[in-house]
Amino acid sequence: MLLSGSRQRTDYIKYGIKTALAALLSYSVASLTAPDLGFWAVISAVIVMQRNVAASIQMCLYRLVGTAIGATMGMTALFIVPETAHWRLAAFLVTVGLCAYLKRYTNRFSMAAITVTIVMLAPQASGDYIYYALFRVVEIAIGVCATFVVALLIWPHHASAELKERLQEQFIRCADKYDIIVNSFMALSCDSCKEMLIDLEDEIHYNRELFRGYLRHERLFVDDDSAMLDIKIETLVQSVEHLHAMLHVVHELHDSNYCIAMEAEIRKVVKESQDIMRSIGRNIIPDPRKLELALYSADRRLDSLRADGMIQRISMRDMMQIVSFYHSVQQLGEDLLISVKKQNKYKRV
Numbered sequence: 001m002l003l004s005g006s007r008q009r010t011d012y013i014k015y016g017i018k019t020a021l022a023a024l025l026s027y028s029v030a031s032l033t034a035p036d037l038g039f040w041a042v043i044s045a046v047i048v049m050q051r052n053v054a055a056s057i058q059m060c061l062y063r064l065v066g067t068a069i070g071a072t073m074g075m076t077a078l079f080i081v082p083e084t085a086h087w088r089l090a091a092f093l094v095t096v097g098l099c100a101y102l103k104r105y106t107n108r109f110s111m112a113a114i115t116v117t118i119v120m121l122a123p124q125a126s127g128d129y130i131y132y133a134l135f136r137v138v139e140i141a142i143g144v145c146a147t148f149v150v151a152l153l154i155w156p157h158h159a160s161a162e163l164k165e166r167l168q169e170q171f172i173r174c175a176d177k178y179d180i181i182v183n184s185f186m187a188l189s190c191d192s193c194k195e196m197l198i199d200l201e202d203e204i205h206y207n208r209e210l211f212r213g214y215l216r217h218e219r220l221f222v223d224d225d226s227a228m229l230d231i232k233i234e235t236l237v238q239s240v241e242h243l244h245a246m247l248h249v250v251h252e253l254h255d256s257n258y259c260i261a262m263e264a265e266i267r268k269v270v271k272e273s274q275d276i277m278r279s280i281g282r283n284i285i286p287d288p289r290k291l292e293l294a295l296y297s298a299d300r301r302l303d304s305l306r307a308d309g310m311i312q313r314i315s316m317r318d319m320m321q322i323v324s325f326y327h328s329v330q331q332l333g334e335d336l337l338i339s340v341k342k343q344n345k346y347k348r349v
Contacts, residue, residue, distance in 0.1 A: 011051065011157065012051075014155045014157070015049075015051050015157075017154075017155075018049060018150050018151065018154055018155060019045070019046060019049045021150050021154060022045040022046075022049050022143075022146050022147040022149075022150040022151075023042045023045045023046055023146075025045070025146040025149070025150065026038075026041040026042055026044065026045040026142055026143040026145075026146035026147070027039075027041060027042045029041070029142050029146065030042075030139050030142045030143070033135075033138070033139070038139070040118070040136060040139045040140055040143070041139045041140065041142045041143035041146070042143060043143065044063055044139075044140045044142075044143030044144055044147075045143040045144070045146050045147045047059070047063065048060050048062075048063050048143070048144055048147045049147045049150070049151065050151075051157060052157045052158060052159045052162055052210075052213070053151050053152060053156050053157060053158050053159065053217075053218055053221065053222070054158070054159035054210070054213035054214050054216070054217040054218040055159070055213060056147060056148070056151035057148065057151070057217035057218065058213060058216070058217050059147075060144045060145075060147060060148050061108075061217075062107060062108050062110075062111050063111050063140065063143075063144050064140075064141060064144050065108045065111070066108040066109065066110065066111020066112040066114070066115065067111060067112070067114075067115045067136075067137050067140045067141070068137060069099075069108065069109065069111075069112040069115075070099065070111065070112035070113065070114065070115025070116045070118075070119065071115050071119055071133045071134070071136065071137045073095050073098070073099070073112065073116055074095065074115065074116045074118075074119030074120045074133055075119065075130055075133045077091040077092070077094070077095050077116075077120065078091070078119070078120060088120065091120065092116070092117075092120045092121060095116045095120070096113050096116055096117065099112045099113035099116060100113060115136065115137075115140070118136055119132065119133045119136065152221060156222075158214070158218055158222050159210045159211075159213045159214040159218055160210075160214045160218060160222060160226075160229065162210060163207060163210045163211060163214065163229060163233075164229070164283065166203065166206075166207060166210070167207070167229075167232050167233070167236065167280075167281055168281040168282060168283070169281070170200060170203060170204075170207075170236055170281070171232075171236060171239075171277045171278060171280055171281030172277075172278055172281055173199075173200065174200060174236065174239050174240065174243065174277055175273075175274040175277040175278055177196055177197065177200070177243060178239075178243055178270060178273070178274055178277075178332075179270070179274065180196070181196075181243060181246050181247055181250060182246075182266070182267065182270050182329075184250045184253075185246065185249065185250050185253070185260075185325055186260060186263055186266075186267075188253050189250075189253065194247070194251060196247070197240055197243055197244055197247065200236075200240050201240060201244075204233075204236060204237055204240065207233050207236070208233065211226075211229060211230065211233055214226070214229070225346070225347075227346040228343060228346060228347070231339055231342045231343055231346065232280055232339075234339075235280060235335065235336065235339040238332070238335045238339075239277065239332060239335070239336070242328045242329075242331055242332035242335070243328075243332075245324070245328040246325055246328045246329070249321055249324050249325045249328070250325075252321060253321065260322065261301075261305055262298065262301050262302065262305070262322075262326065265294070265297055265298040265301045266298065266326060266329055268294040268297065268298070269291070269294045269295055269298050269329055269330070269333050270329060271294075272290045272291035272294045272333070273291060273329075273332055273333050273336055275290070275291075276288070276291055276336045276339075276340065277336070280336075280339065280343075285340060285343045285344060285347060286340060288336075288337050288340045288341075291333055291336065291337060292337060294333070295330065295333050295334070295337075298326075298330070299330075302326070
């Protein structure tokens with residue numbers, strides 16, 4: 001679980017309170033201009049409020065731009081078609097259908113379709129529809145602005161902070177899964193679950209969405225280290241890819257029966273790699289020297305085994321399994337060393 005039950009419950013309580021405050025603020029401001037129609041501002045506030053600041057800002061932009069597009073399309077359709085129920089219905093179907101089609105380019109058109117509906121079908125629009133449409137744009141903008149203010153000022157839950165929490169927990173789980181895979185290989189057991197990495201692979205996709213949201217919408221309001229976050233995300237991706245390759249080797253261990261002479265050296269590399277993973281998750285730039293030494297010792301041990309002819313004494317299939325697994329362990333260690341160098345390069349003093 002990325003969040004404990006109590007932590008998740010607290011976050012949703014805050015989210016509910018913020019949504020209620022945004023709705024109250026938007027209704028209070030909108031009621032000053034049109035007491036009987038303030039509910040459009042409230043509806044907008046409820047729609048655009050999201051759990052983190054980046055997602056809320058994104059929805060605010062979608063709602064504002066979509067409202068402007070929808071109001072323009074609705075007013076244009078009402079201006080062009082004759083003022084009869086049948087023509088108005090036909091124009092409504094065409095404009096909504098066009099908005100739905102244009103969603104293939106941007107989700108803003110889903111918001112546009114809502115505004116088209118408000119402008120063209122609301123009974124209050126039967127008179128001066130231009131005035132009505134413009135008034136609805138202003139009213140919806142009030143709801144959006146209210147949400148923007150509340151999201152930024154009251155218990156701001158930043159996407160970057162959520163991403164840091166996720167990465168810490170994911171690096172710890174990645175290190176733990178690494179241990180399980182290595183133990184299975186050393187025991188020549190193929191009992192490890194084939195789907196043990198699926199959860200991390202799915203969460204990596206959401207990590208990238210959070211990071212994109214931070215870059216596009218949050219970076220102006222919160223000064224987090226985007227370069228460091230990018231390095232950590234990519235390091236986790238590479239680590240999971242290497243674990244996936246090791247897991248594939250483990251599941252090919254059927255009827256294998258040999259002694260791994262490099263077990264001590266491999267386990268040393270694995271241990272130092274796990275320590276670096278956990279340090280990265282805790283926002284600590286680790287000392288890479290122990291991992292460098294472990295990789296060097298493992299390479300020297302492999303050269304010694306080759307010189308003694310130990311590798312030639314096992315079957316080609318067994319040799320390929322050992323070499324493939326060790327190669328993934330080695331590549332994972334080297335990628336972690338590269339990650340540490342990048343973190344030292346971009347760290348803030």
